[in-house]
Amino acid sequence: MPDPQTILFESEAGFQALFQYATVGIVVIDREGLIQLANPCIEKTFGYKNQELIGQPVEILIPEALRKKHVKHVEGYFANPKVRSMGYGLNLFARRKDGIQFPVEISLGHYEFYGEQLAVAFVTNIIERIKTEEQARQSEKEYHFIFEGIQESFMLQQIIKDKNEHIVDLLFLEINPATEHILQKGRNEIIGHFRSEFLGPLDDTLIKIISRVEKGEHVRHQQYIDTIGRWFDRSFYSLKPGQLITLSTDITQHKLDEEALRKSQSALESEAAALEKKVIERTFELTEALEREKELSELKSRFLSIASHEFRTPLSTILSSTSLIDKYNKEEQEENRKKHTTRIKSAVKNLTDILDDFLSLDKLEQGKVKASTEIINLYELSAEIIEELNCLLKTGQVIYLSFNGNRNIVQDKKILRNVLLNLLSNAIKYSGEQKSIYLSVEIENNLASIKVKDEGIGIPENEQKNMFGKFYRANNATNIQGTGLGLNIVKRYVELLNGDITFVSKENEGTTFTVSFPAWADYNRMGG
The missing domain is CATH 1.10.287.130 (Signal transduction histidine kinase, dimerisation/phosphotransfer (DHp) domain)
Incomplete structure (x- = not known):
């Protein structure tokens, strides 16, 4: 068994590691409300150095309007210390050194050190979480708006079978307001009930349609429902085994018109085409909303x-x-x-x-990046970036520069620098030792063309269509450090220059990216 000194040393080391590398901010204050300890996460979150915080009132981290009131809260807490969340159910804000306020979550704890009462505050910056939650709420609101607003009847039903696996009924799982109107029942009176309670037993035609849908087919069928006394144009499909989705458009009037205008074939065909288009459009709207939810989740x-x-x-x-x-x-x-x-x-x-x-x-x-123009010596900028990246080159790697045309252009220097740095850094990262990298620039007829060619691992052909997507990385690059954001960011930058980016690549042979943009940008358009 370890001796007491070893246990104490290891405990202190563990505490120091937890304190230093915690991803949540930690502040320790005394009874006077003075900061005694602050971990690196607090320094980063609030923009202070450690020596600027130690010995200062904790109110330095609080918006000015709340500081006087907070002093009383500190006194009250030390009078009755206990572990709790601070401001439960309220919106709490903190203040950085530069004056910027941001939302936080705070948990309080306490302990005694050599007879002195100390309080510990755990501070979490929740601004990104709030943004994500707001985006999710907005997406849900858009989906709900589409779902509630479509005129077609939407039914999500569970397929019910007997012990012999014969289809015998359908159970309502979800409906929209249009279905409530058709069945003349409220949502709570329909969901959880069987179809037979409202529309009678399943007929042979509907059972055959459900069987086809279970095999993956998308079936459309016009049906007269006796219990309602109306005709419907219905689309049947499934997104999940054991479930049936039905979109129904009331076509009763259409059927009546068809009978009355049987001799007007051209008018009838036009009506049917319009109806079909409407059903397809509505089906697409709902499917698109469901796909958007899926894409957000992925x-x-x-x-x-x-x-x-x-x-x-x-x-x-x-x-x-x-x-x-x-x-x-x-x-x-x-x-x-x-x-x-x-x-x-x-x-x-x-x-x-x-x-x-x-x-x-x-x-x-968020549209916070705007292009602004200035006169740039593109040759000097290219050479400067190559020199800057020399420290990243692997053994035997060399970057070659070729330039053709007028060296001076009018464009956004910062954006061009970011584009070149990203593409050249990728070429270095995805190329092995002893490989060459080529940067060629050509300016002709007010068109600048930049090519970055490497002899690296290349991009698999079946994945090339996804390379400009957010967080996407090819399968052969998963063991190489990266976020999958670089090319998406580069594409957005190039679009700000009113330009275009393309590439050609072959796995294990290399990749060539080509960026084209106006060499003399329009001042009025770009705000120069």
Whole structure:
């Protein structure tokens, strides 16, 4: 069994690791409300350095309008300390060093240290969660609007079978207002009840249609329902085994008109075509809404998977290297310390690159990035970026630059720089040692064309159509660090330049990206 000193040392080390690497902000204050400890997450969240926080009133992290009131809350908490959530059910806000306010969640705890009462606040920035929840609410609202507004009757039903697997009835699972109107019953009177209660037993024709749908067919059928006394044009399909979706359009009047105008064949055909188009359009609207929900769910899953992997790997590297550095405390072990310090720096850079991608995408999607023009020496910019990237080159890698045409253009320098950096960085990352990378620039007739060619792993042909999607990574690149956002961001940047980006690629042979855009941009259009 370890001796007490070893246990104490390991406990303190564990606490320090938890305190330093926690992804939630931690602040410790005394009875006077003065900050005694603050972890790195607090420094990053609020924009302060540690020495700027220690000894300061905790109100420095609170909006000015709430500071006086908060002092009394601190006094009240120390009078009756207990573990609890702060401001449950309320919107809490904190204040950064630069004055920006943002929403937070706060949990409070307390402990005694050498006879002194201390309070611990766990602070979480929830602005991204609020944005995500708002987007989900908006998507749900749009789907509900479409679902409730369509004029066709929508029925989602469970297929009921007997012990011999014969279809005997349907059970209502979901309906829309149009169905309530047809059945003259409220939603609560229909859902959970059998179809036979309202429309009678299933006939042979409907049973055959359901059997076809179970085999994957999409069946359309016109039917007269005796219990209602009306004709319906019905579409039957299924999105899930054991369930039946029915879209029904009341065509009673159409049938009456068909009988009365049997001799007007051209008018009848026109009416039928219009009706068919309407049914298809309405079916498409509902299907599109369901697909949008599915796409949002898949996008969220890809984001969580990539974010989890890309953050966990560098964090694990930082944690393990930090632990190992402590063991290399002798002068002759300097090389070992440098090796792990380099690993930590590399991991931090990876995290920074990931966050930069997320921030760039957010700004682009919110329309916060605008192109502005200036005169640029494109040759000098290209050479400067190549020199900057030389430190990233693998053993034997070389970047070659070729330039043809007028060196000066009028465009957005910052956007062009981001595009070149991203494409060249990808070429380095996805190419092996001893491979060449080619950057060629050509300007002719007010059209600038930039090509970045590598001899890397290439993109599988069956995945090339997805490469500009968000969070998408080809199967042969999953073991290489990246978020799957780079090409999506580049495409958005190029579109801001009123340009276009294409590529050709062959697996295991390399990829060539081509970016084309106006060399002399329109000042009025781009705000220059």
